[in-house]
Amino acid sequence: MTQLTDLKSRGHSLTKARKALVELLDVSQKPLSAMDLVAVLFERGLKVNKTTVYRELKFLVEQGLICEIDLGEGNKRYEAVPTSHHHHIVCQQCNAVTCLDMEDELHLMEQQITDRTGFVIAGHDLKFFGLCPTCVVLAAETTA
Amino acid sequence: MTQLTDLKSRGHSLTKARKALVELLDVSQKPLSAMDLVAVLFERGLKVNKTTVYRELKFLVEQGLICEIDLGEGNKRYEAVPTSHHHHIVCQQCNAVTCLDMEDELHLMEQQITDRTGFVIAGHDLKFFGLCPTCVVLAAETTA
DNA sequence: GTACGTGCAAACAGTTTGCATCATG
DNA sequence: CATGATGCAAACTGTTTGCACGTAC
Numbered sequence: 001m002t003q004l005t006d007l008k009s010r011g012h013s014l015t016k017a018r019k020a021l022v023e024l025l026d027v028s029q030k031p032l033s034a035m036d037l038v039a040v041l042f043e044r045g046l047k048v049n050k051t052t053v054y055r056e057l058k059f060l061v062e063q064g065l066i067c068e069i070d071l072g073e074g075n076k077r078y079e080a081v082p083t084s085h086h087h088h089i090v091c092q093q094c095n096a097v098t099c100l101d102m103e104d105e106l107h108l109m110e111q112q113i114t115d116r117t118g119f120v121i122a123g124h125d126l127k128f129f130g131l132c133p134t135c136v137v138l139a140a141e142t143t144a
Numbered sequence: 145m146t147q148l149t150d151l152k153s154r155g156h157s158l159t160k161a162r163k164a165l166v167e168l169l170d171v172s173q174k175p176l177s178a179m180d181l182v183a184v185l186f187e188r189g190l191k192v193n194k195t196t197v198y199r200e201l202k203f204l205v206e207q208g209l210i211c212e213i214d215l216g217e218g219n220k221r222y223e224a225v226p227t228s229h230h231h232h233i234v235c236q237q238c239n240a241v242t243c244l245d246m247e248d249e250l251h252l253m254e255q256q257i258t259d260r261t262g263f264v265i266a267g268h269d270l271k272f273f274g275l276c277p278t279c280v281v282l283a284a285e286t287t288a
Numbered sequence: 289g290t291a292c293g294t295g296c297a298a299a300c301a302g303t304t305t306g307c308a309t310c311a312t313g
Numbered sequence: 314c315a316t317g318a319t320g321c322a323a324a325c326t327g328t329t330t331g332c333a334c335g336t337a338c
Contacts, residue, residue: 049320072214118277119233126270133262193295
């Protein structure tokens, strides 16, 4: 896993914006959008231009420190590179995001698909939508 | 499956744009974006404003005649409502789209997830990326 | 004449680009 | 001083909205 400190050896600085972005994503429980990050940085007194944030995010993805995900909201979200590739389930009520690892099942699927279709599979994108345990309870109470 | 003719009984007209959109999606081998559709309609001599296309697509989704998919390109694509819910594999080389049905496997996964996390799952989004059989051959030839 | 349908211009969100400037090895 | 980092305004893409007009039962 690429570290912030690795950037230095590649001739890049550890600027405050850069460090702050990686740290924010590291501690965030849910993936954040570029505009989320601009807002959070601002709240913390660190005024970083949105252009810079977009550029940094792109850079950090290229450098392998963070990754980009698409939850189908019409924008991208970013998260710290996880220990392993994984998947998300999004609560349709409260937007909570939980991570899942379905890699084993997906690899089996991919094998099947290659056998059946001849496609060579390079990657996948899997997400689930539903209600988180909390919202399930709330929904049940409202209906009852 | 909702039909074009069903719209009439619900008090909607079968306008030329509406019919053309459904027919185009019906015969298309790959999901099309709103702008694709504007262009194709234009080529066929049917000048329909993009606003109308966006509004029609939204309407047709609501009416259950077509469905909206997101292949992660930063826009939406539309396809005729398939006989069953299904998934896509996109060729990263030529953008060919092939449909797959992984519903059985996904339902098993969803059961597991509910058991493990307490999330109640309402839906999912699964797509694969890779090389279609044709592009695999081309890639092999280039490398060799 | 009351919904529905359409077109056009403008707005909008998310993102990217051009350009000038600053900072640092 | 060369490269990387930053800010600002403007552009751009996909999409939506406001409003006026047109159409059909």
